[in-house]
Amino acid sequence: MGKSSKDKRDAYYRLAKEQGWRARSAFKLIQLDEEFDLFNGVTRVVDLCAAPGSWSQVLSRVLIKGENFGRRAWLEQREREQRFVNGQASFDDSVTLHTAPNLQPRENVKIVAIDLQPMASLEGITTLVGDITHPSTIPRILKALDPDDYDPKQSDSSTHPVDLVISDGAPDVTGLHDLDIYIQSQLLFSALDLALRVLKPGGKFVAKIFRGKDVDLIYAQMKCFFKDVRCAKPRSSRASSLEAFIVCQDFFMPKGYSLDQPINLRTPVPRPPRPIKDGAPFIDGQRRSTRGDGTIVLEFESDEDDDSGWIAPFVACGDLSAWDSDATYQLPANHIPLDPVQPPTAPPYKRAIELRKKQGGFYGKTKGQNDGGLEKPFV
Numbered sequence: 001m002g003k004s005s006k007d008k009r010d011a012y013y014r015l016a017k018e019q020g021w022r023a024r025s026a027f028k029l030i031q032l033d034e035e036f037d038l039f040n041g042v043t044r045v046v047d048l049c050a051a052p053g054s055w056s057q058v059l060s061r062v063l064i065k066g067e068n069f070g071r072r073a074w075l076e077q078r079e080r081e082q083r084f085v086n087g088q089a090s091f092d093d094s095v096t097l098h099t100a101p102n103l104q105p106r107e108n109v110k111i112v113a114i115d116l117q118p119m120a121s122l123e124g125i126t127t128l129v130g131d132i133t134h135p136s137t138i139p140r141i142l143k144a145l146d147p148d149d150y151d152p153k154q155s156d157s158s159t160h161p162v163d164l165v166i167s168d169g170a171p172d173v174t175g176l177h178d179l180d181i182y183i184q185s186q187l188l189f190s191a192l193d194l195a196l197r198v199l200k201p202g203g204k205f206v207a208k209i210f211r212g213k214d215v216d217l218i219y220a221q222m223k224c225f226f227k228d229v230r231c232a233k234p235r236s237s238r239a240s241s242l243e244a245f246i247v248c249q250d251f252f253m254p255k256g257y258s259l260d261q262p263i264n265l266r267t268p269v270p271r272p273p274r275p276i277k278d279g280a281p282f283i284d285g286q287r288r289s290t291r292g293d294g295t296i297v298l299e300f301e302s303d304e305d306d307d308s309g310w311i312a313p314f315v316a317c318g319d320l321s322a323w324d325s326d327a328t329y330q331l332p333a334n335h336i337p338l339d340p341v342q343p344p345t346a347p348p349y350k351r352a353i354e355l356r357k358k359q360g361g362f363y364g365k366t367k368g369q370n371d372g373g374l375e376k377p378f379v
């Protein structure tokens, strides 16, 4: 697909280039912040699976430079206009502020970003190359947070507390939905395990999920550690995709929970026998009955204390006037497609492209020039 065609079909891809974001994902974080006020009071953040770095850019511009985006920027502007209307600011001030926003950089900001891929540097952000599923990554992140105070024997979330952990991690998709969802959930558990080790009490965790058929298990597990858990779908995330974000707020460490035992290996707690409610007993949490008209009714047992069937509230976020990520927009005839702001520095497919080029594929020979019109296999 050419750049121009992609500009038409993906409004956020085009906007990202126009507004200087490294990836369209920036809008997802901005829209999540609009809904949940994620950055309120936040100064220390870990950005997992961060390359090429658009979420880190948002963090840098909001926390370090003190800029506002989306709803926050709109509210700021409305406040200024109100001051002008109330006679507290001159028209010139109001116009100047419109073009030169009032920056409010925060103090003692620390942002650590990590990815398997190297990431082009960003001012004020510590970037690491590493695998979040590997245990050696945790001490590296703790050390990057506070290099001067790091002590390998004593460092943990109490010595290096973090306000917010975000993870936009996604493995290379295979197209086999069940496998992709499984690999994604493993990445999510690694992100959560890492978050549990650095978050301060009351901290927040935001991570990408795919809403597969067992997504309620993810909600239930998050609910063990966060008082408020929601599933959010920003407008910039395609409606046609299973992608969503789990937004977990108000972190607490449950009594007796051991960080030494990885969460995805925890033995499930056996369910105690349920008391019989009205009618027939529930077997394995469900019961069937037949109504007079022959309709079979299937009921599921509900138990307030049982988190295993808990469903997180679903929130669609982002202004309704925002661009529709599934729509194709007509572009002006003189539209010039821009190049991406920051192409990946070393993507896993880099070598494949080089080999293709060498063989005359992609940008060299076209179909028909090879034997039978097929690309030659790599050698």
Ligand SMILES: C[S@@+](CC[C@H](N)C(=O)[O-])C[C@H]1O[C@@H](n2cnc3c(N)ncnc32)[C@H](O)[C@@H]1O
Residues within 6 Å of the ligand: 022, 023, 025, 026, 048, 049, 050, 051, 052, 053, 054, 055, 056, 114, 115, 116, 117, 130, 131, 132, 133, 168, 169, 170, 171, 172, 187
């Ligand atoms: C959708 S991209 C992230 C985009 C990023 N949030 C941004 O705004 O630019 C997903 C990233 O997850 C990374 N990733 C996948 N598995 C990982 C792992 N085990 N450890 C670290 N990063 C991983 C990939 O390298 C990829 O860069």
